Amino acid sequence: MQQLEGRGGVRRMPQPAASEVDRGPETVARPEAVAAPRRATRLFVIDGLRLVAALLVAAHHYIGTARVDAPGNTVWGRPTGEIFPHLVPVAAYGWIGVEFFFVISGFVICMSSWGRRPREFFVSRVIRLYPAYWFAVLLTTVVLSAAPAVFHALKPTQVILNLSMLQQGVGAPHVDGVYWTLWSELRFYLIFLIVVATGLTYRKVVVFCCVWGAVSAFAAKSGVPLLITLADPDSAWFFIAGLALYLMHRFGSDLLLWGILGLSWVMSQHELLSRVRFERVSTWTGSLVLYTAFLFVMACISLGLTDRIRWKWLTTAGSLTYPFYLVHYAVGVTAIHYLHSRVDARLLLVGLFVGGLALSWSIHRFVERPLAGFLKRGLSRAFSRWAP
Template sequence: MPLPKQVPVAVAERPLQPLRTRRLYVVDGIRLVAALMVVLHHYAGTRRLNEPGNAIWSRPVSEIMPSVFHVAAYGWIGVEIFFVISGFVICMSCWGRTPRQFFVSRVIRLYPAYWFAVLFTTAVLVAVPGVWERLPVREVLLNLTMLQAGSDVPNVDMVYWTLWSELRFYLLFLVVVAMGLTYRRVIVFCCVWGAVAMLAPVSGFPLLELLANPDGAWYFIAGLALYLMHRFGQDLLLWGILAMAWLMGQLELGERVEYEGVSSWRGAVLIFTAFMLVMVAVSLGRLDGIRWKWLVTAGCLTYPLYLTHYMAGTSLISRLHGTMDARLLLGLLIAGFLMLSWAVHRVVERPVARVLKRGLDTSFARVRGRQVP
């Protein structure tokens, strides 16, 4: 009986083409849940809102609606959940793509809603002054680049700090995309990035710490490992990376708990662990049976909702909190921003993304020397 032929290493390392898999509806739902967690936290669960005489509710939120406050106090964990999902989704969507396709996909995904959010928030801060300081016009214009953090310019809305973490992740992952995504290369990337993120804070090199992004690295790495588990199946190495990401992540959660000052480490770790277990179930195909169509729409609302809700929403609360019950105001405001997010997705994101994609494809065709109309 002839022995099976050994697969050459070159073939094993060849980048695989994108899989024709079913849409992971659960991931869309988790994204919206994470966004709503952050929204609720910003409206009713921050340390600032629980101070007497605060500029938004005027009284401590724990006195106005104590039950809501105790739940909302943990909503900041939605950001860490976003980072894990980002690692998962970016790896999934970039498999088999070129660096050009990766760049175009990120531009058309990030910028249309972001441009709207910068202008919308600025307009609300002009119309409703007294709660947040409005930036000078030159700084608002620089915010439209999404690169303001690199120029040490404040964000129009403070929630934009997470975009700076995302951009650094994209920059690092672009290296692997340029080489061609394979199981081995993504594993090596996870291990190298994790090691650098661990050493960067004690290295004394600010540039290394900036690139390594130690505050968010292990959440993105967890997402990458989860996608490899989804695509190739589980193995001990992936479980090891995931366990390391959880262990490093719980340390970061502890630091965030100290910063937020309104929640406990045990509660934060419990919520984050529950989310990670759900993502493991997604990766192993245990939740493939959930195919509710409305979850696709829910996922589309997430990004515009996150970008627009905070400073504009709290400014509105400062003007309206005395006109109705606090819980009713909270519900109406969240519903209103969800409707705004749907409108932004339909009227801004989709048409602007199409125009940007055509323009960028034409530009890159010219760069490659191809004839364009």
């Protein structure tokens, strides 16, 4: 599920002049060679989309998943369809917020990596991912240790392993089930770092999209575990869509980029169908409509059609997304279990969202920002020793 760079919102980068792009016979009629540079503006809408995606996922976990209404489940005491008859049909599709995150991550990671050295890319990912994550792991462990009715806290050795964010790679359980998305994010960062190390250009990112897409399409049939792990066929096409959208944003659209985006849309249907079958509460048609509408909005952002939206509060909303996503599930469902018989259901649901966002702001303000500064200074000093 990844993440917005910086505290001032995502910025639209000015397009490079013709002299700044990689040259060669294929550059004839390339859009980046002829398009005029644009004045930098912040992409506030992406901040808002990230928060919407997080709220969709939370709504799904609280009231829209079949596991909430499973026989014998006492999270709400009775089926959520009886309590929230008008909300459940919408929340049933909330799982698609994860796929939205992956597309946005491809867009933002490509943007934030442009012109950076590998060490700068590495530092930016560490300070963005780990401070809030460490806090979430510890907070969730404390809550589940004190109130183990719905979920049980892991063993101390497993909790410590979770602090690395690499637990899924060695087959260890997650402290909170939503952390599975971070494993996909980490694999994307790892393989994209190879391109960053060579210096990002239009050509290299396009080639990366094509090669990664081809490998992911054939990896599942290869029977090679390492290839399947790196290719990440379940999520690759969502990240590729984000990369193509960012190239449109930076260089302008062309038929090749629309082709990559279209192919990613086609190939993503397999994963959407798999998620529909796993969740058992939604339809493929509905997920197809929602995902297509989301890509349409992202395309509008990439082409500059939303640049006039500059609501400052969206920047704050974007900064709350990652902490909210990390803490909403296990802690929130546990709260529902203990409070549903004491508090009105609608009031409790609103309280979970409002309280979760307030907690997320506190995490961002008092955990992320101080620790990010500390880690950035320390890692920058460490990498300075690499200089000859």
